Amino acid sequence: MIKKMSAIMLEMAKTLLKDPIDPSNEAAHAALLFAHVAWNKANGIKDISYRWYRKVLEEFEYSNPDLWDEFKLTVHRKIIKSLVAYKKEYYPRDFRIIHLCGMRKNNVHVEWEDAAAIDF
Numbered sequence: 001m002i003k004k005m006s007a008i009m010l011e012m013a014k015t016l017l018k019d020p021i022d023p024s025n026e027a028a029h030a031a032l033l034f035a036h037v038a039w040n041k042a043n044g045i046k047d048i049s050y051r052w053y054r055k056v057l058e059e060f061e062y063s064n065p066d067l068w069d070e071f072k073l074t075v076h077r078k079i080i081k082s083l084v085a086y087k088k089e090y091y092p093r094d095f096r097i098i099h100l101c102g103m104r105k106n107n108v109h110v111e112w113e114d115a116a117a118i119d120f
Helices: 005-014 025-042 050-063 076-090
Strands: 096-104 107-114
Touching (some): 005 025, 005 076, 005 096, 025 076
Antiparallel strands (some): 096 107
């Protein structure tokens, strides 16, 4: 049975946080954003750059100036690299592509598509 994508994203996001049990709303959302980006990069989506998600992170930083105090790593490139490695280690044969990942009423919501169905 294939593990639910929402469970995988939550699992990956939690690896980034100093306190994965009780993060701020902004830290939880930022960690999920990083997990989303890293998952797709690990699956060969190369055109995702920092420019793609920078504005969203800036909004989280504005809303929570102490955001980065909640993270184990604070350099975006290192965060993505760690999550890409995590994905490749634990889910090497899972090639789903994530289109949307976020939270609704404290539940992780992910919309994805099987990579085989996508015309690159």
